[in-house]
Amino acid sequence: MIVLVHENNRPLQVLDASLNELKFSVEPSIMETMFALAKTFPDDIIMWCYKTYVKYINTSEISNIFYHKQIMASFSVCKTSYIPKAIGFIDQSVFVNVKYDVRYPTWLMSSDIGGVSAEFLNATNGIKSCQNFDYFLNSLAKLAMPKGLFCYSEPKFLKELPGHGIQTKKASTGELFQFAKQHYKWVWTYMLLLCQIIYHKRITFFSFVRSLFYKKRSVTFQSLEIQSSKVVVNKKEIDVVIPTIGRKQYLYDVLKDLAVQTLLPKNVIVVEQNPSEKSVSELNFLTEDDWPFKIKHVFTHQTGACNARNIALDLVESEWVFLNDDDNRFEVHLLKSVFEKIEQYGVDVLTTEYLQKGETLPRQYNYTHQTGIFGSGCSVVKTESLKDIRFNMALEFGYGEDTDFGRQLRNSGNDVIFFPDLKIVHLKAPMGGFRTKFFHPWEKEKEQPKPSPTVMYVRKKFYTDEQFLGFKCISFFRYYSQQKNKNPFSYFSKFIRDWKLSIFWADKLEQH
Template sequence: MRIAILNYNNNSKKWEFNGTPFHSFIDGLKELSNKFDVLGWCYFPEDKPILKASIIKNKTNELPELVSFGSQLFLENSEYLEAQNPYFNSFSTGEKGQYDTWRVRSNAGYISSIIIKEFLTTKFPSSYKVCLGVLGYYTFRAGGLVSVSYNKSLTSNKIEGLTNNEYIEVISFTRKKHWIFYFLINLFLFDKKIVIPIKYLFKNNYILIEHRPSLWSKVSKFSVDVSSKSVDVVIPTLGRADFVFQTLLDLNDQDIKINKVILVEQKLPNQKETLLRKTLDYNWKFNLDHVLLEELGLCNARNVGFGKSKADYIVMLDDDIRIDNQPNILENLIVKLETSKAQIISFASNNIKGNTFSEMSYFVSGCSFLIRNNNILPFNLDIEGMGCDDQEYNNNVHDNHQRVIYTNLEYINHLRAPMGGWRFDAKEFLPWYDGGIVPLPGPVTLHRFLKYATENQLKGYKFFVFFKYYKFKIWKYSLFNKRWNKSLLWANKIIEGKVKLDIKSGVLKN
């Protein structure tokens, strides 16, 4: 493993490698990426031995990863824009180990040259701190791993956080132009600060960083003894017998041995017995564990499936998916999970109608993820039938410092079956639609922000929602505030466990 570590020369104010200075931090990384496997950097020279030892210990030269160390998450001083986009979120605030976030620490770090090579022609800011923030975001967007290390051996030297103007420069590289105006107005409203970034008011450096499958091309060749691992598949189902059968036919063609498929069937209203007799009587290569639940609820069904597995890994799928021409999809997912030491790998869902991949670099989707069968977090039963269960689960796993990675090299076709499943007319049975005023945003969404966002993030989110729906109609603020307060009321009731729904009333009969 070839390692190069950049040092910051406090006298020349330049980043150097073996005495050779570079015009900027990113120029140094780009130039060295063709000669070395791992590129490190130290702002304080006394941290160099500790950093080098960490690089050697972790052996991540082939893994597309950025790991940073230091005294603080130096972007913490500005949070108004971050609650709306999980890439910008700071869910994890404790020190339980490494966790995935685009946020980075400022004292030291290292990155695989695989990532830098993907950005050789990409424009970056010249300032170290701004560049590091942008590099973390670009890496995460491209599908790499961005982690924070809580190594206590490093010096306690601190680097100042970003100024407002520096943070605006980060925004200009990572968000579209109108987000700068959102941030400026938030600063004025909540911090009573007026900032006029002339340089970025009419010029924006934003580019769309797309997921790069090439980052993981070498990882799939790593040697992992998949044959020693056991895999179960959990499929909650409701009224989709024919679709479930097709899904299992695809699983039957997998090269890796599946221990068992756990079918958690929920009864439709007036359903007397299972609808899956054809599936249950078929001669599958794997064991079939069928559960017939009297009560409805997707969150509950998924949790029941989790509880019935003792395998090393669990694959969570919907009951209307197809796996086309990918007999080694499960094997490839396990290799990536083992190599990255992640807890969850989320894979792409390809909607046949639109034929487009859904980008889920930060998102755990209940229809397409593989998880280690240890420290599994349950789906939240408090929002059963209210929607947003995947979003809630996503926030929860990040808040609990569980590493989530994403791939679109492996994918499923999600048929989105037009029958069975979950078909609710929310306005008919959700209690907050009574009384004339419709809450905004939905209480389930707001309850998630109350649980996981910071106070500043919540302020920024409220401001964002107003502009999204009312633009510059300031005279509408009184109405909006009533809608927000109604949502807030019900969001708190959800958190307190005071909202219980009759889910059966929301399910259409076949």
């Protein structure tokens, strides 16, 4: 560990792992000094720390924070970000609403304290230096995160929080627009301008116009050989959770795929649903066939995937759980490969490629990276991470239960990593023949809410204020292009009525 101490974008001194001063000629630029340190100490973690916080550095935790070479982490002592919250107007991702009391995935970096491996810095090309260190850190993380750099807010950098933190510098309005232009598609700069006018009552034309002259920033880096030092697997034991309703043959095929795995599951938990009170199980093969794992079978008349998965999660015994579906297919080495990735990257939650036959991933997703999605039919989770987490019954038969579940995981200190080379085929089987149509109470009303109240519920629960208002603005334009009424005035009136109805019913769901 090498610590670069700085103040107001100026490097002051360099410290070793014992926080003793090293003789090192610092450059005028803190970024240049950081890259020079990486070349001089290629096997170390290069940390930065504002001079006030040096005495609070928790040196004993550094190796635990950087458990593989492709991690960048920081912490804002005042628990605010350099990039203003207004970025939420155009960024709807999970990475913006940071929970500072846990390790949280985010590209929002702080110059207060943080670090990255020298090996990563030495493998990096194309990232331009800039006068503002905070801007540089946020830019590097924003550009490199989708390509496989793991970025976090990490409270364990400090032994304790200082009584009085130095107020985090905020990007100016001009820098905010510059950041938007350099790191997002051009159209989002216009959306940011519109939201600033509508919601902040600020006319920011000068900053907007000036931003149009900035070019996109980019970064490339050679992927490092990763082997996590964090031990996350004590037993290679995994239970599989499968909710099912009316898909007997599809479920049988899933069980056959599990039965030939080179690393077999310990338990397969099947929750079968049939709403008919006089019905009995149709899954005779669960007991008549011989299976190389224990099958726990629950039959219930209560339908709903959220309820079924929650029932199954309560029956999990193994250290790991595979959230599966009844219309998936996968190769014989899937579970073995899953554990190889878990141990290689030191992850507690992973999700796989989950496409239908003939589909392919867009090129930008062909990296192992932190993802904002979570799939309840294609994810593996460490069981202890699920201690206080279940599928939200308020979202049963609606949309957003996977998003809600993933957000719960992240807010409790877990990250979700996407592995494109782990593949599950989703057959998208037709619904079982004895399913009954569930009607939400708002579906009986003459005026229909828009967006769906379940979607609105999730947005209200997890979005920042700015993200929520940005969602409203984006929805306004998206829905306008989808409906026949092109009169902007009557459309606006209807949009507001539908939006208020959606909020009304979302609030009802919250009281569920």
